[in-house]
Amino acid sequence: MWKNMGLTGKILVAMALGIALGLFFNLSGLGAEGSFVDTYIVQGLFGIIGKLFVNSLKMLVVPLVLISLICGVCGIGDIRLLGRVGGKTFAIYMMTTALAIATAIGLGSLFGIGTGMTISSDANFEAKEAPPLAEVFANIIPSNPISAMANGDMLSIIFFAILIGISILMVGKPAKGLVQSLELINEVILKMVTIIMNLAPYGVFALLVKAMSELGLGLIGQLLGYVAVLVGSLAFHYFITMMIVLKVFSGLSIKTFLAKMREVQIFAFSTSSSNATIPVTLRTVTKRMGVNNSVASFTVPFGATINMDGTAIMQGTATIFIANIYGIDLGITQYLTVILMSVLASIGTAGVPGVGLIMLSMVFAQVGLPIEGIGLILGVDRLLDMLRTAVNVGGDAAVTTIVAKSEGKMDLAVFGDPNAGTKDVFDGHIDPENEKEFSTVLNDGKMGSDYDVR
Numbered sequence: 001m002w003k004n005m006g007l008t009g010k011i012l013v014a015m016a017l018g019i020a021l022g023l024f025f026n027l028s029g030l031g032a033e034g035s036f037v038d039t040y041i042v043q044g045l046f047g048i049i050g051k052l053f054v055n056s057l058k059m060l061v062v063p064l065v066l067i068s069l070i071c072g073v074c075g076i077g078d079i080r081l082l083g084r085v086g087g088k089t090f091a092i093y094m095m096t097t098a099l100a101i102a103t104a105i106g107l108g109s110l111f112g113i114g115t116g117m118t119i120s121s122d123a124n125f126e127a128k129e130a131p132p133l134a135e136v137f138a139n140i141i142p143s144n145p146i147s148a149m150a151n152g153d154m155l156s157i158i159f160f161a162i163l164i165g166i167s168i169l170m171v172g173k174p175a176k177g178l179v180q181s182l183e184l185i186n187e188v189i190l191k192m193v194t195i196i197m198n199l200a201p202y203g204v205f206a207l208l209v210k211a212m213s214e215l216g217l218g219l220i221g222q223l224l225g226y227v228a229v230l231v232g233s234l235a236f237h238y239f240i241t242m243m244i245v246l247k248v249f250s251g252l253s254i255k256t257f258l259a260k261m262r263e264v265q266i267f268a269f270s271t272s273s274s275n276a277t278i279p280v281t282l283r284t285v286t287k288r289m290g291v292n293n294s295v296a297s298f299t300v301p302f303g304a305t306i307n308m309d310g311t312a313i314m315q316g317t318a319t320i321f322i323a324n325i326y327g328i329d330l331g332i333t334q335y336l337t338v339i340l341m342s343v344l345a346s347i348g349t350a351g352v353p354g355v356g357l358i359m360l361s362m363v364f365a366q367v368g369l370p371i372e373g374i375g376l377i378l379g380v381d382r383l384l385d386m387l388r389t390a391v392n393v394g395g396d397a398a399v400t401t402i403v404a405k406s407e408g409k410m411d412l413a414v415f416g417d418p419n420a421g422t423k424d425v426f427d428g429h430i431d432p433e434n435e436k437e438f439s440t441v442l443n444d445g446k447m448g449s450d451y452d453v454r
Contacts, residue, residue: 007201011204012262012266018206019208025041026214067189068186071186073161073298082298100241100310104313223376233317243257264284274304275304303395315360318374
């Protein structure tokens with residue numbers, strides 16, 4: 001049965017089993033900190049498997065973004081078109097972020113979450129300093145591109161890749177061989193993504209066992225209002241707001257889009273990282289939805305860096321929640337400040353670890369809320385971060401399809417085909433003809449070399 005099941009089905013089963021086993025460890029007390037199960041099974045076995053899986057995804061992010069974007073720029077062939085794609089993408093990302101936080105503030109105010117509550121917490125929160133916005137813009141041009149790649153500075157990598165692509169276009173015909181080589185390298189990297197995706201059920205299972213064993217459900221009861229409004233806001237934004245935006249601006253089928261996004265969002269949920277999900281998102285929008293690589297190679301990594309709809313929703317909900325707990329009344333001016341700050345912070349804190357909480361501390365400081373209030377929601381933030389990431393990558397894919405459709409860079413036949421991209425799987429076997437062909441080429445090369453001693 002397992003062998004005959006599709007990849008999406010396997011991942012869904014693994015997800016359900018991982019959550020169930022993790023909660024069993026947590027609720028039964030077997031996974032208590034320092035216990036045998038926690039030390040050797042949860043943190044040991046499942047922790048290692050999950051870490052290996054996430055690292056395997058992160059391993060491909062930089063080479064995939066760099067090579068894919070260079071090929072994308074060369075594929076566009078028109079620098080003005082690249083500027084138009086960039087402008088549209090940025091504008092839509094900023095618009096959806098503003099809509100996201102406005103939704104969160106509206107629902108939070110409507111239900112009055114936190115009003116009359118008194119919650120004690122031992123958690124302390126020390127706000128990390130976010131880099132100034134001017135510094136973020138200045139660092140877009142890397143002084144050392146190798147260092148930028150090593151650190152995963154996505155905006156710097158995007159700039160460097162675009163510059164290389166433009167330079168190749170300026171060289172013209174003599175660079176044709178280089179472009180063909182880069183396209184082949186890009187195909188090889190996508191095959192690597194395919195291999196890792198077929199290991200996804202085991203990685204997702206391990207990650208969710210570990211997460212649920214650590215988190216449990218204890219704190220959710222105490223913060224039920226906050227959690228319910230935040231989850232509701234996330235669901236409303238993705239399934240209602242983003243789908244209306246997708247339909248209005250592209251006319252594409254919402255049902256088809258949601259069906260093809262399931263795998264990506266499970267990846268995002270289990271890894272809690274938009275950047276780690278980039279390879280899967282890129283593969284899905286190109287192979288499953290028919291978006292041309294010339295658009296997707298720019299919009300997806302760009303979105304993973306600055307598009308933070310899920311995080312913006314958390315900021316709006318947390319602002320209302322903490323303000324009500326401390327009995328602080330926020331006026332319309334302060335609400336507008338929260339929206340503006342969240343939109344700007346989504347750019348200014350790009351690529352910074354713990355970005356959601358850093359952005360939240362900036363917002364709190366701006367509207368006069370106590371920073372230590374963040375400690376009250378830290379207990380459930382890890383679980384909610386998984387949901388936020390799923391919404392973030394969903395927004396990246398939606399905007400990518402909108403921009404691609406508007407520029408005529410999308411194969412609608414691929415988008416309409418429910419089986420598109422599903423046959424590209426790795427079953428552990430390599431075509432014997434390919435092995436034989438490469439073996440012959442390599443052996444012939446050795447025989448014809450100066451080092452042949454036979």
